[in-house]
Amino acid sequence: MMEVVTRPIRVRNAVRFLFRGGEVVLDRFSPRATVLDWLREEMRAKGTKEGCAEGDCGACTVVLARLKAGALAYEPFNACILLLGQLDGAELITIEDLAKGRELHPLQRAMVDHHASQCGFCTPGIVMSLFAAYHSGAPQTYSALCDQLAGNLCRCTGYRPIIAAALETCNGAAGDRFAATAGSRAVALAALADREDVFVGDEAAFFAAPASPDSLAALYARFPDATLVAGATDVGLWITKQLRDLKRIIWLGRVAGLDGVRPIADNAVSLGATLTLEDAAPLLGAIHSDLGELLRRFGSKQVRASGTVGGNIANGSPIGDLAPALIALGSRVVLRKGTEIRALPLEDFFIAYGKQDRDPGEFVAAVETPRLAAHQHYRAFKVSKRLDEDISAVMLAVRVDVDGRRILGARIGCGGMAATPKRAANAEQALIGVSLDKQVSWRAACAALSQDFAPLTDQRASAAYRMTVAANLLEKALLEISGASTPTRIGMLHAAE
Known part of the structure; x- marks a missing residue:
């Protein structure tokens, strides 16, 4: 530690x-x-x-x-x-x-x-x-x-x-x-900027805004039942729709450095927990254009100006788009409790619906995201009823590591397919050794998604639709990575000319 x-x-x-x-x-x-x-x-x-x-x-x-x-x-x-x-x-x-x-x-x-x-x-x-x-x-x-x-x-x-x-x-x-x-x-x-902590109220009910990671860690250790708020795009609905009477709120927006971006070892980048989605968009887009497009469709300008990288991870939503996209990249989440800091693979952070591997008083400090190496290919897709400002029915991201035209390994992250953002372990295993030149060899991986997920039917999509779309998206990603001339996106239709 x-x-x-x-x-x-x-x-x-x-x-x-x-x-x-x-x-x-x-x-x-x-x-x-x-x-x-x-x-x-x-x-x-x-x-x-x-x-x-x-x-x-x-x-x-x-x-x-x-x-x-x-x-x-x-x-x-x-x-x-x-x-x-x-x-x-x-x-x-x-x-x-x-x-x-x-x-x-x-x-x-x-x-x-x-x-x-x-x-x-x-x-x-x-x-x-x-x-x-x-x-x-x-x-x-x-x-x-x-x-x-x-x-x-x-x-x-x-x-x-x-x-x-x-x-x-x-x-x-x-x-x-x-x-x-x-x-x-x-x-x-x-003149308003200072390095003072803000604490309005008393121990029974307060709004607090720590000014440093140390102050945040100490305050949250003292009040582990307090509600952490970054952008309030989720917590705000607890108040307006669920009518929760939140007594203790700790806002992270003043914590110096918690929105920081810095390079780390192994060609990776650390994204601070309070980095807004709007500010994260060009950074993630530089890793791959699909991430830039995913962030462009992430809520609205208002939501992206408020919502944060850490907030989208910490709420553990099964339909949060950022988690599966970063899981496919091989990202890690960094957690802090008191003076101790630990990191774990992002997919291991999500235990069950509404439950994450986070102790009382522990908070998300950063997300560490690898950049792509020369032998790695990445795709991310979001499927929703509306193009803009809509919740995903299915979100799928995939990274494949190749040697020439042979797949050495794969990471597949999915959202909307389970109670948590989740990797598709069986589909990943089925892709090992597969040739990018033999489309028929991909079928086992697409079929293996049914072993990885048992999606629900809700107002956004049926279980059958979700499973079919997920398989189609995996095939679509492999088609693009293989360099096939068949257009897979509206913007690529010129390729058929």
Whole structure:
């Protein structure tokens, strides 16, 4: 075991953030309070709407501005599942803040001019998502705007006039009052940054935000029954849908270095537990393009800005997409409890439905992911009813190690096929020694999936459908890896010409 040296740190008893030109200091609030409830009930800011209350429809979208690498970054968030304490150190921007007096923001004016709003209920959230794109610093394309709006529903106009309004304004040259005041606002945000732990409440009920891994380890050891929150994309639904009265919450968003990325031995990379899915996307995409595409379809912009690598692993969902994708790569999960750190293969972390190999007071610190060697090939596929912002019916990822045209070994990770993300051990064994040039020799591996899994039937898919799709996806991966000319994806249809 590796030991970690702990150090004392100061404690702050209030959450601080910027809102409408001033600093808000909250030293008394419910740990389970959401940003949406605070805005609508406390601040009477009714422009931010509640639609689904689970982070799907985007009607509640707000923007948080934070300092990242010394520059202001604007990101959209679902206020309905964002905890109030998660605002610490950020600037909260809502739909009411965009206009200057009676002068509409350029985005709002373009939405009017292009007749892009009818009933208007979801329009505030749409505008706020586009506001984040407006301040991205790069001109937006049609496809990029489709991704930007994947988490915003509109049932009135369709998206054509909305995207037309966005293309007209999101040209990379932000010219609003937020751009004009960026310098002073950055200074104000920097002044909020400190290395103090945050603890609001008492031992019976609190919202805590440790500032260091040492503080987190000590606090969680003291309160092992507390709920750990990274992005709250899952925990938020415990509050809004399951109505859980969470008394003790430890937010990981202020833990210095827990979102770090660093190279480690054997050509691998360590991804910190609180690294957001949005920030992880280019890093994983650099390992393989399928991982980049998987992350592009992972929820929405709002979800990826909140959700984290460690959170998606720690919740142990059988339909979480990241776990099977990383299992196929051969990733490890790094856990910490007190001063002790251990690591284990990612597939061994999942024991049963809702149960992981994690002791009380132990938390996910990082995920170590190998890069691909020259003799390794990788594919990952997600099948869902909707292309965007949908839960997988089946997720399959495969890595094969080859010697020439012969498969030396394989790792197959599947989601949606069992009570946990799981390897397909029998299918992997059946691939050893198989030739990439003999498609008929792959059939045993595809058939062996039925020995590895006994999937359930639910509202997303039947058991028979899941088994058929999984076998087809494995064959599809092998077809692509073998270099067959037969197109397997819509974007590859030109290969048939």
